[in-house]
Amino acid sequence: MKRSARQVRSRDFWEKAAAKAEASSERRADVARKLGVGQAALSYWIYKFRQERVGALATAPAKLVPVRLVESAGRHEARSDLTLSVREFTLRFSGEAAPEYVARVAAALSRC
Numbered sequence: 001m002k003r004s005a006r007q008v009r010s011r012d013f014w015e016k017a018a019a020k021a022e023a024s025s026e027r028r029a030d031v032a033r034k035l036g037v038g039q040a041a042l043s044y045w046i047y048k049f050r051q052e053r054v055g056a057l058a059t060a061p062a063k064l065v066p067v068r069l070v071e072s073a074g075r076h077e078a079r080s081d082l083t084l085s086v087r088e089f090t091l092r093f094s095g096e097a098a099p100e101y102v103a104r105v106a107a108a109l110s111r112c
Helices: 011-024 028-035 039-059 100-108
Strands: 082-086 087-095
Touching: 011 028, 011 039, 028 039, 082 100, 087 100
Parallel strands: none
Antiparallel strands: 082 087
């Protein structure tokens, strides 16, 4: 029984190999062959790095925007409700919300 020599590769090598495989339009088996590694090993490292990225996102602190509510000094004429969407955030404001306030909230959210 012939035993193949196994080459130990660094994490840096696998990070670059995984990035190359994910960016490539080629089949994973073809990328692995060009890199001189097994497809199973390449797939393992791609999965491992993806899980690390997901874990890093899950443990990252959420960015919050401070909000201060103040009573309106006077009555505004009736307006329809306002909906503000910035990236994944959607906020709804009553028709009495000042447009300037909504604009400040939008600017603050866009900086997150």
